[in-house]
Amino acid sequence: SQTIHQWPATLVQPVGSPLSLECTVEGTSNPNLYWYRQAAGRGLQLLFYSVGIGQISSEVPQNLSASRPQDRQFILSSKKLLLSDSGFYLCAWSGAEQFFGPGTRLTVL
Amino acid sequence: AQSVTQLDSHVSVSEGTPVLLRCNYSSSYSPSLFWYVQHPNKGLQLLLKYTSAATLVKGINGFEAEFKKSETSFHLTKPSAHMSDAAEYFCVVLSNTGNQFYFGTGTSLTVIP
Numbered sequence A: 001s002q003t004i005h006q007w008p009a010t011l012v013q014p015v016g017s018p019l020s021l022e023c024t025v026e027g028t029s030n031p032n033l034y035w036y037r038q039a040a041g042r043g044l045q046l047l048f049y050s051v052g053i054g055q056i057s058s059e060v061p062q063n064l065s066a067s068r069p070q071d072r073q074f075i076l077s078s079k080k081l082l083l084s085d086s087g088f089y090l091c092a093w094s095g096a097e098q099f100f101g102p103g104t105r106l107t108v109l
Numbered sequence B: 001a002q003s004v005t006q007l008d009s010h011v012s013v014s015e016g017t018p019v020l021l022r023c024n025y026s027s028s029y030s031p032s033l034f035w036y037v038q039h040p041n042k043g044l045q046l047l048l049k050y051t052s053a054a055t056l057v058k059g060i061n062g063f064e065a066e067f068k069k070s071e072t073s074f075h076l077t078k079p080s081a082h083m084s085d086a087a088e089y090f091c092v093v094l095s096n097t098g099n100q101f102y103f104g105t106g107t108s109l110t111v112i113p
Helices: none
Strands: A003-007 A010-012 A018-025 A032-038 A044-052 A053-057 A063-068 A073-078 A087-094 A098-100 A105-109 B005-008 B010-014 B019-021 B021-024 B033-038 B045-052 B056-058 B064-068 B073-078 B089-095 B101-103 B107-112
Touching: A003 A087, A010 A018, A018 A032, A018 A087, A018 A105, A032 A073, A044 A063, A044 A073, A044 A105, A044 B101, A053 A063, A063 B045, A073 A087, A098 B033, A098 B045, B005 B064, B005 B089, B005 B101, B010 B019, B021 B089, B033 B064, B033 B073, B045 B056, B045 B064, B045 B073
Parallel strands: A010 A105, B010 B107
Antiparallel strands: A003 A018, A018 A073, A032 A044, A032 A087, A044 A053, A063 A073, A087 A098, A087 A105, B005 B021, B019 B073, B021 B073, B033 B045, B033 B089, B056 B064, B064 B073, B089 B101, B089 B107
């Protein structure tokens, strides 16, 4: 069966510090991968999606970037975090439906 | 373009009473539609999906949804609410390219004991 991992589960970072969130998928090959952000009390905002290694589509211009160095690895990064980057970050992969990871709670202080 | 609109941001029901969470979709083709549930600080879990088979879809935890093309609706229902149903619910439509999922803004369900 397929599983999706995200880490860390919780992160507190100062403004201006870098960020690296990792997502890995097991049990499937060549999945479509997604990064979403969910701000407090808000819906999901699609940040990036990838249909293959090195293929990244950005949905929202911002100070975040994504990379897919391996087929089942998807990384969300930032060089300098902003206060507005706080939120709950969800990684997902899709076949006929989407499967979500457990999420990372990021607080930028 | 595809989109979904969740008509209620908050719904409160008493335990044991029916649940109705409303969703309308916009799509130029026959859509694939989904309902997801999210408990606090958790990832999203699929409740059910519609992919052009039976219009009445049964999901987990006693939830159902009916696809009504004439009304462009995909409302989520449950005959009897349980305390554990308190969560955020998202209606989702899949793009015609099959690569993107468009989420509604969510409906927060409160179940009153």
